[in-house]
Amino acid sequence: RRVIPIGVPVDAQGVKIDALESAIQEHRPGLIxxxxxxxxxxxxxMTIHRRRQMLALAKRYGVxxxxxxxxHELGYRDPPPPPLKALxxxxxxxxxxxxxxxxxxxxxxxxxxASGPLFERLAHVKQAADVCTPGLNQRAMQVYLASGMLVGHLNRVRSELRTRCEAACAAAKRYLPPGSQWVEPAGGLYLWVRLPDDGPTAAELYITAIQHGVAYALGTLFHTDGGGTRYIRLNFASHTPARIEEGFRRLGEAWQAWQETYKPALRRTPIL
Ligand SMILES: Cc1ncc(COP(=O)(O)O)c(C=O)c1O
Incomplete structure (x- = not known):
């Protein structure tokens, strides 16, 4: 069935609850x-307060x-609030x-x-969609989980992610153009950067960045309305600190190259 996603703004505390309520009233969604x-x-x-507010909205509107x-398991600072399901x-x-x-x-x-009749329904839909996840893979995962090794693995992953996140933030400070903005994440794999207004958008910079040997995800991919043109998402998880630093250096270089090559031309008054 066709899904029409409706975007709701997010700030530092998670989804904006007023905007979510307006969207629910306007669009009557089947799912949040x-x-x-x-x-x-x-x-x-998302703060615990907003989690409770979101649950209250779900209840009020039956969504x-x-x-x-x-x-959720990839935090490298204070533990996060409990999942919505726990509340x-x-x-x-x-x-x-x-x-x-x-x-x-x-x-x-x-x-x-999931609870109740929804669970049975979802199990059937999953089966119809992909004729089941391979049994051998599931068995291997079950043996691994039963061994108790996941806890130690997660501790190593969190510690490594923290190191890489710090390397990314230090390199961002060093190489990104003045006016770039980001918030140091407390978990996850990404740095979400806003590029300054006085230069290329994320899409304009993209080819130059590739030519300099670095890539990123365009901010527009994460919006339903074409917004996010000045945002880029940088994944620091799969690289060593040295490569992260090199990636940011290349990005800074790409920005400089774009500014020098294209901006003067664009500034010319168009002849109509
Ligand atoms: C928020 C979120 N959910 C789900 C996925 C996909 O997970 P999987 O690889 O298990 O399909 C991603 C992958 O980027 C993600 O960012």
């Missing part, structure tokens, strides 16, 4: 999708919430997560926590 902890791409953590918690007294939250981000993307194994 939320990534409350280490939101991709902003890294925002279930799909809670995407794939980054859900009305069976309105479908909690999904998986092992792609914390262990092995290739296994394609995730999980869903």
């Amino acid at each position: 999708y939320a990534a409350p902890t280490y939101h991709n791409p902003t890294g925002a953590i 279930p919430i799909l809670e995407d918690a794939v980054y 859900d007294e009305d069976g309105l939250v479908l909690h999904v997560s998986g092992f792609s981000k914390i262990l092995l993307p290739g296994t394609r194994i995730g999980y869903l926590i």
